[in-house]
Amino acid sequence: MAARTKFVEYIDKNADSFIERLAQAVRIQSISSDARRRQDVIAMGNWLNDQLVSLGVTTKLVDLGTHVMQGQTLPLPPAILGKLGEDKNKRTILIYGHYDVQPALKSDGWNTDPFELVVDNEGGKLIGRGTTDDKGPIMGWLNVIEAHKSLGLDMPVNLRFCFEGMEENGSEELDECVISEVGKGKEGYFSGVDCVCISDNYWLNTRTPALTYGLRGIAYFSINITGPGQDLHSGLFGRMVHEPMTDLIKLMSRLVDNNGNILIPGVDEMVPPPTPEEIKLYKEMDYTTADVEEAAGGPIAISEDKVTVLMARMRSSSLSLHGIEGAFSDVGCKTVIPSKVGGKFSIRLVPPQTPENIIPLVKAYLESEFAKLNSKNKMFVEYLHGGKPWVADVKHWNFEAAKRAIEAIYNKTPDYTREGGSIPVTLTFAEALGVNVLLLPMGRADDGAHSTNEKLDRSNFIEGTKVLGTYLYEVAAAV
Ligand SMILES: C[C@H](N)C(=O)N[C@@H](Cc1c[nH]cn1)C(=O)O
Numbered sequence: 001m002a003a004r005t006k007f008v009e010y011i012d013k014n015a016d017s018f019i020e021r022l023a024q025a026v027r028i029q030s031i032s033s034d035a036r037r038r039q040d041v042i043a044m045g046n047w048l049n050d051q052l053v054s055l056g057v058t059t060k061l062v063d064l065g066t067h068v069m070q071g072q073t074l075p076l077p078p079a080i081l082g083k084l085g086e087d088k089n090k091r092t093i094l095i096y097g098h099y100d101v102q103p104a105l106k107s108d109g110w111n112t113d114p115f116e117l118v119v120d121n122e123g124g125k126l127i128g129r130g131t132t133d134d135k136g137p138i139m140g141w142l143n144v145i146e147a148h149k150s151l152g153l154d155m156p157v158n159l160r161f162c163f164e165g166m167e168e169n170g171s172e173e174l175d176e177c178v179i180s181e182v183g184k185g186k187e188g189y190f191s192g193v194d195c196v197c198i199s200d201n202y203w204l205n206t207r208t209p210a211l212t213y214g215l216r217g218i219a220y221f222s223i224n225i226t227g228p229g230q231d232l233h234s235g236l237f238g239r240m241v242h243e244p245m246t247d248l249i250k251l252m253s254r255l256v257d258n259n260g261n262i263l264i265p266g267v268d269e270m271v272p273p274p275t276p277e278e279i280k281l282y283k284e285m286d287y288t289t290a291d292v293e294e295a296a297g298g299p300i301a302i303s304e305d306k307v308t309v310l311m312a313r314m315r316s317s318s319l320s321l322h323g324i325e326g327a328f329s330d331v332g333c334k335t336v337i338p339s340k341v342g343g344k345f346s347i348r349l350v351p352p353q354t355p356e357n358i359i360p361l362v363k364a365y366l367e368s369e370f371a372k373l374n375s376k377n378k379m380f381v382e383y384l385h386g387g388k389p390w391v392a393d394v395k396h397w398n399f400e401a402a403k404r405a406i407e408a409i410y411n412k413t414p415d416y417t418r419e420g421g422s423i424p425v426t427l428t429f430a431e432a433l434g435v436n437v438l439l440l441p442m443g444r445a446d447d448g449a450h451s452t453n454e455k456l457d458r459s460n461f462i463e464g465t466k467v468l469g470t471y472l473y474e475v476a477a478a479v
């Protein structure tokens, strides 16, 4: 029996133990954006490192130093670099993933504890924070290595790994780590890398596997407004003082309109109009507004026109309002005037936008809008983190190999998509290594990444693992 057939059979036979490993990963609350959870993120890194070592991967934990977050100096979780195979006659593939997750509280609206994997056999779903983003796909790679080790099969390629624990919070210091590792040349972990594969996004719909050749960048901001020396009684001070929340709500309402148009002069204007070829591509995609509504969980698509909706996610920038730090948000009717509020928003970026060319536009606009309020409060616009957009060439053996792997496992031709989300290090890999980067998503559009009741379908986990392994065979065979 051919090695790749044995591999596929092993994945089916051992599905339950793979799900158990995913449950262990989900249990570790590796929330990178919460200072209180930093030790859990580090614990998750150590757990992942132990798994890799037990599977025969040589690893190195890179200390990325410290950073200041939520008023505390915190250790950054380590980057885990790994190596499996040194055969000069084989191609070398670099795999990236992130072991941190978004915050999740049962009270956000989860039906179950977000950090206890629920195996819903009836619905075929694996429910828990990180199942699709990005612990499931990382476990997929571990499954592939385990299968080869247990069956005594040679890996068809050499593997290199880069796993980080800060992706959901700006990937701090990772670019520097990658660039420094590349700078070590033959001595470095990335020596000889022929291409990169990242499994950290989602199919466009719930039916068709996808290959992704673009990501939006991101620029994340906070508008901080201060004035009163402390929180005030609204009965005693209402109408007597300038209120930070009132100023903030005015400013936040002037960032984006209800149709998604960005109101900051120069931001939308930077993006060139689509070419007729691009429009044709969007028209031909297997997608309807019902897909966005299914994934969003409500009939709320901004347009009924499929091309408009697809372009909104794939090739337009967008501005989203995320929350207000310092605002009263608990139950009940507290009559408070908060003294200090921070309004968080981010802008998803597409070429030629970058954080560098967007930040000055945002700051200048907010300063001029704040001046119009004639408020005696103080405003400070803070840029929190960001990353550049990325677009790849799909006419490359790396994409061809992934296409054949999907066809072999799913018996379907993949959609070619640009992802609306961001993975800051992607462009750094492409530029620093000078190689093709591919995104090979495992999950579906309705997985609820970053949301409540995040899930990964069991079939996406198991068939997705088969795709990852088969892709390695196809890379080895690619010309
Ligand atoms: C696409 C990827 N799985 C993802 O979710 N990336 C995040 C990255 C990020 C940036 N700031 C906070 N998180 C995203 O696109 O939101």
Ligand SMILES: [Zn+2]
Binding pocket: 102, 133, 168, 449, 450
């Ligand atoms: Zn994410």
Ligand SMILES: [Zn+2]
Binding pocket: 098, 133, 134, 167, 200, 201
């Ligand atoms: Zn992710």
